[in-house]
Amino acid sequence: EVQLVETGGGxxxxxxxxxxxxxxxGFSVSSNYMSWVRQGPGxxxxxxxxxxxxxxxxxxxxxxxRFTISRDKSKNTLYLQxxxxxxxxxxxxxxxxxxxxxxxxxxxxxGTLVTVSS
Amino acid sequence: QxxxxxxxxxxxxxxxxxxxxxxxxxxxxxxxNYVSWYQxxxxxxxxxxxxxxxxxxxxxxxxxxGSKSGNTASLTVSGLQAGDEADYYCSSYAGSSNLSVFGTGxxxxxx
Numbered sequence: 390e391v392q393l394v395e396t397g398g399g400x401x402x403x404x405x406x407x408x409x410x411x412x413x414x415g416f417s418v419s420s421n422y423m424s425w426v427r428q429g430p431g432x433x434x435x436x437x438x439x440x441x442x443x444x445x446x447x448x449x450x451x452x453x454x455r456f457t458i459s460r461d462k463s464k465n466t467l468y469l470q471x472x473x474x475x476x477x478x479x480x481x482x483x484x485x486x487x488x489x490x491x492x493x494x495x496x497x498x499x500g501t502l503v504t505v506s507s
Numbered sequence: 508q509x510x511x512x513x514x515x516x517x518x519x520x521x522x523x524x525x526x527x528x529x530x531x532x533x534x535x536x537x538x539x540n541y542v543s544w545y546q547x548x549x550x551x552x553x554x555x556x557x558x559x560x561x562x563x564x565x566x567x568x569x570x571x572x573g574s575k576s577g578n579t580a581s582l583t584v585s586g587l588q589a590g591d592e593a594d595y596y597c598s599s600y601a602g603s604s605n606l607s608v609f610g611t612g613x614x615x616x617x618x
Contacts, residue, residue: 436598483553490600491603
């Protein structure tokens, strides 16, 4: 059974950093495309970043240069390093297994909440 | 990349049908047959219900159907049930660097 469990969220000050983790089971993170998608309070979904099975990464313009997606094959875990956090980065962050090509997201975690406030 | 446009709300009585539109551009919805739809109940993660415009993942009832014409995709929920009350989001592939763009979301109410 495919499962994704995100951790690492919390209260972060503006300008601060945090690393989110997404532990996967039932499939290999490294052999699949994986994405982060976020949802601001009372708002819609926003694609954040993707990592291909070959390690290629892409980012939404809103986070480019501040966020870094990565993975650890031995831990079967996906990460999102978030630096220089802004108020508008506050959201529930979901990791999602992504179909090859990035065309859709077939499994989602339950999400982890990042609050940015002083 | 701008969000795809969806109506904020839609409603129907049990047993009726409701159709939700999702309007994009010639760079996303109109360019690719890679529109997907997600159902999200309050406090829960999104769930894939339609992919590649018309396909349903295993376990999704055939009451859910998708279509596309030009830059607009649509999701139809037939035989509305109380459990269908949720937020629905469309998404489209938008090219190799922008990847995915989501819709603004539609809240479906079962009257």
